[in-house]
Amino acid sequence: MATWQIAVILVKIFLIVGLFQGAVAYMILLERKIAAWAQDRIGPNRCGPLGLLQPLADGAKMLLKEDVIPGYVNKPLYILAPAIAIVMATIGFAVVPFGPAGLDAPTVNGNPIHFQIAPNVDIGILYVFAIGSLAVYAVILGGYASNNKYSFLGGLRNSAQIISYEIPLGLSVLGMVMLARSLELNDVMSWQDRNGLGPIPAWGVFVQPLAFLIFLVSAFAETNRLPFDLAEAEQELVGGFHTEYSAMKFGMFFLGEYLHVITVSFLTVILFFGGWDAPFLGVEDTSWIAAVLKVGVIFFKVTLMVIFIMWIRWTLPRFRYDQLMNLAWKALIPLALLNLVVTMVLIQLFRGVG
Amino acid sequence: MKPDDPNLKRVEPPKLTLLEKTYLPQILGGLAVTGRHILGSAIGGKAVTVQYPEEQHVPTANYRGVHRLNKDEQGRVKCVACMLCATACPAHCIDIVGATAPEDWPDREKYPESFVIDELRCIYCGMCEEACPVDAIELTGLYDITGLSREELIYDKAKLLSVFDMTKDAEPMKTGNPPASLPVPTSPLDPEGPGPRTTVPAAQLPSRS
Ligand code: SF4
Numbered sequence A: 001m002a003t004w005q006i007a008v009i010l011v012k013i014f015l016i017v018g019l020f021q022g023a024v025a026y027m028i029l030l031e032r033k034i035a036a037w038a039q040d041r042i043g044p045n046r047c048g049p050l051g052l053l054q055p056l057a058d059g060a061k062m063l064l065k066e067d068v069i070p071g072y073v074n075k076p077l078y079i080l081a082p083a084i085a086i087v088m089a090t091i092g093f094a095v096v097p098f099g100p101a102g103l104d105a106p107t108v109n110g111n112p113i114h115f116q117i118a119p120n121v122d123i124g125i126l127y128v129f130a131i132g133s134l135a136v137y138a139v140i141l142g143g144y145a146s147n148n149k150y151s152f153l154g155g156l157r158n159s160a161q162i163i164s165y166e167i168p169l170g171l172s173v174l175g176m177v178m179l180a181r182s183l184e185l186n187d188v189m190s191w192q193d194r195n196g197l198g199p200i201p202a203w204g205v206f207v208q209p210l211a212f213l214i215f216l217v218s219a220f221a222e223t224n225r226l227p228f229d230l231a232e233a234e235q236e237l238v239g240g241f242h243t244e245y246s247a248m249k250f251g252m253f254f255l256g257e258y259l260h261v262i263t264v265s266f267l268t269v270i271l272f273f274g275g276w277d278a279p280f281l282g283v284e285d286t287s288w289i290a291a292v293l294k295v296g297v298i299f300f301k302v303t304l305m306v307i308f309i310m311w312i313r314w315t316l317p318r319f320r321y322d323q324l325m326n327l328a329w330k331a332l333i334p335l336a337l338l339n340l341v342v343t344m345v346l347i348q349l350f351r352g353v354g
Numbered sequence B: 001m002k003p004d005d006p007n008l009k010r011v012e013p014p015k016l017t018l019l020e021k022t023y024l025p026q027i028l029g030g031l032a033v034t035g036r037h038i039l040g041s042a043i044g045g046k047a048v049t050v051q052y053p054e055e056q057h058v059p060t061a062n063y064r065g066v067h068r069l070n071k072d073e074q075g076r077v078k079c080v081a082c083m084l085c086a087t088a089c090p091a092h093c094i095d096i097v098g099a100t101a102p103e104d105w106p107d108r109e110k111y112p113e114s115f116v117i118d119e120l121r122c123i124y125c126g127m128c129e130e131a132c133p134v135d136a137i138e139l140t141g142l143y144d145i146t147g148l149s150r151e152e153l154i155y156d157k158a159k160l161l162s163v164f165d166m167t168k169d170a171e172p173m174k175t176g177n178p179p180a181s182l183p184v185p186t187s188p189l190d191p192e193g194p195g196p197r198t199t200v201p202a203a204q205l206p207s208r209s
């Protein structure tokens, strides 16, 4: 690998990590704003114009607060847990394309520049899911190491929840994977671009509506967001797994959660909303202008998705634990299997269409 | 009532239809509600927030804030040191030292030599105001009291009387020698504002038994 290629990858890493960490700060502001609006309030508006400097103040607060480590915790695991949370949330981005990558990547002197940190990984989806399930270790270890009943309950709930929801999550994307005949996220996007029916694009949400719903529900559960935030459950578990955490360790859990939200939004957009696909953009446009437009489109869609996730959070109450399990095992998994079988049969019948 | 009582009405929760079991219609309905609120306050300016230091919240007439000790027409404290408020106070935060009234106050036997309320212990329940037979103690609409120490928030007689001077124009006394021509509100919580309260003769009150 030439030096310049390594340089490009490093630039991409810095760009993505920096961008998304900054985005998380502003997502927290956005979440607070949306929360406020949903409750007929105004929300933070004192820190800078429209409260836009609030994330800086929040960050400074997190960094400057006293970092308490209670005496009764399991210290190595206690310190490891937030680190896992943030590392797993960050490295998940490695294979998530944030623009054209693979075949339609723009070129410099004939060398393609992929808008993806690790381009052309054949098993992109698998990698993201694997990393996503590792993130649960943060919650479980955090809950266990805190040596606190509430934290422990939060960790337990979370482990059962993640194990249950991994299955429908994985099953629901298989439909798209079979249609695109690739586990690589780029190919899924270009398939959706190529196979439109007239003006209607072949977005996952149209060709696999059931899978989209299942994916969305499981994704909420995976990110531990309301209505599935049983691991935190402020009202029952006083914060759950992060009860004993303070200062930046708490902040790292937060950062991890929001990074997870970004990853899930990216996955949803890529798998079910065509990624960079827009009516005026195609896989054959490899110019730089098209590339910039594609990045714009995908980020726009992801922003909408993030807003939707927050909107849901302030709409639905938390599920009860048995309802959560019923939903996963009695509804989502059978439906996902059904969807899979129907998709398989249809693909066999209409070979050559997809 | 026994569990097999024939009068017992059993209510079964309504059965969900298949569509309702997916939760989807309800979720969409919920999203519409929150969406309306989000747009209403983000764009429509429907947020109820009061930008506090710049905009001052004006509490309703029956708001229970800091106390004041009312004065009569001659500027004397109205209180007759009957201790009813201190007795009624559930937080035991009123401390009164009564003394024999001066010779030239013919309308009463006693007056409070010292009258202290610990505003930090007070729970602003308004019992003192209810108890007072001469309407000498009243809760005002002042809500933004601050102090640098606990002692500062223990209000003595002078301070409580000064609260009266501060608030008497904005909130006239609810009772006490009103001219007979003043309209009499029908309910003590009349939104028209504070005014003399009707006193219902004890005989007309519904019996408690
Ligand atoms: S408002 Fe209630 S607590 Fe406060 S002084 Fe009066 S009776 Fe006591």
Ligand code: SF4
Pocket: B078, B079, B080, B081, B082, B083, B084, B085, B086, B096, B128, B131, B132, B133, B134, B135, B136, B137
């Ligand atoms: S304020 Fe009213 S109730 Fe309290 S001692 Fe004085 S007259 Fe009695």
